[in-house]
Amino acid sequence: MPEIKHIVIIGAGRVATQLGLALKKSGFHILQVYSRTRASAEKLGKLLNSEITIKLSEVDSNAELYIISLTDEATLEIVDKLKLVNKLVVHTSGSLAMKILKPASKNIGVFYPLQTFTIERPLDFKSIPICLEANSQANLDLLNKLAGRISSNFQDVDSDQRKILHLAAVFACNFPNFMYSIAENILKNSGLDFNILKPLILETAEKIQHVKPHEAQTGPALRGDDKIINEHLELLKNSPEFYKLYSDISKIIKEQSNKQKN
């Protein structure tokens, strides 16, 4: 396989944008951006100084690497419409198996950056773990080399492990963010400002960079403080969903804490 210099990005969402920017910054030439939506293609094309297309049949055949960064559903829909034969084609999904790319090419792989992305928020890719998989050692070598140009944190992860990582990422990112959102809601209902919780949220995430989460646990449920738990439930009685969540999560924390004590 030839060294990767020219890349086509299929997709123009959050991952495509941030990954495209990181690759461009590291000296790769993003030949073309494909998106079903012209506005999205134009927006990212402008950022990456690339050609754009909204037709799969017009995808440029002169790149050495094709990165599909779409929703899982959209990826599954387009793979057999891309006829890239011998080109290296990867997707960036946490959940899709590598093999679903087989209809698109003989050379396939996965380039999954384990991070939460926002279109507007630039990220330093250097510390983002990138999970790599490929259908041959030669392809894996190419992806390792590419990943090493934008991050110092990449490793081989097979499709089954990647699924587990993606599940764990839901608990590490999506669910904590939803808990922040409930806190925001509770304060808003009482006319209080969410800003006051920001240092606490940051310290909670910074602490587990150094302490294991199960050792960092604090709070009324861990202490088995039923008086406070009941006071909190009383405050939540008009929000049945939050009441139930508070009650269920506290119960599991208490049970696990009791198990550890015994």
Added chain:
Amino acid sequence: MPEIKHIVIIGAGRVATQLGLALKKSGFHILQVYSRTRASAEKLGKLLNSEITIKLSEVDSNAELYIISLTDEATLEIVDKLKLVNKLVVHTSGSLAMKILKPASKNIGVFYPLQTFTIERPLDFKSIPICLEANSQANLDLLNKLAGRISSNFQDVDSDQRKILHLAAVFACNFPNFMYSIAENILKNSGLDFNILKPLILETAEKIQHVKPHEAQTGPALRGDDKIINEHLELLKNSPEFYKLYSDISKIIKEQSNKQKN
């Protein structure tokens, strides 16, 4: 009331330790540390260069401020044993009303630092929000002055608001940490290293310093991606508690996302 220069700390736990260190660093003289446990009193006394006692009857009467930093239960037990008459007495609890201190003194207040504390992990108090309450303007002025010496982020918060803040803090800190701990558990069961999730956890907390949590939400539940949700549930089928949590939280996220769309 005289200006605060000398302080007695009742308690030697996580909050007492970090607050004591911050006050000492800002030039206050910690006269004495009380703890029921001699070893704890000695440990903190050494850090703060203070006298120690394990008897409430021997609490030094020469301080201008007495900070009670115990569990809520222990605080309620000792308040009527402390005879401090006119001295300013505060507690550091998120949940206890100020008025429970009445048996201890005529001058009472609350000094609640809204943060998660670890004994071993030094914290920069400058950015920690401190919630203040007092039973007179003079006492509030003293606490404001004290708080201003260790933090640049303090405000008046009454007992009812403080309870709401404490409830929100459980959702902002204790529950997210428990979600990290579930992620840790999932990875451990598959022989994967928790370290790979650390950049994701940090970015999730950093993102909401700038974006509102309900706007920062990502993930399969927000997208209504039932295919991935079901795959994740399948992976959790041997952990009924985590299965239920994943399912319940995803359901609420989906419902709220649908409400926002309509």
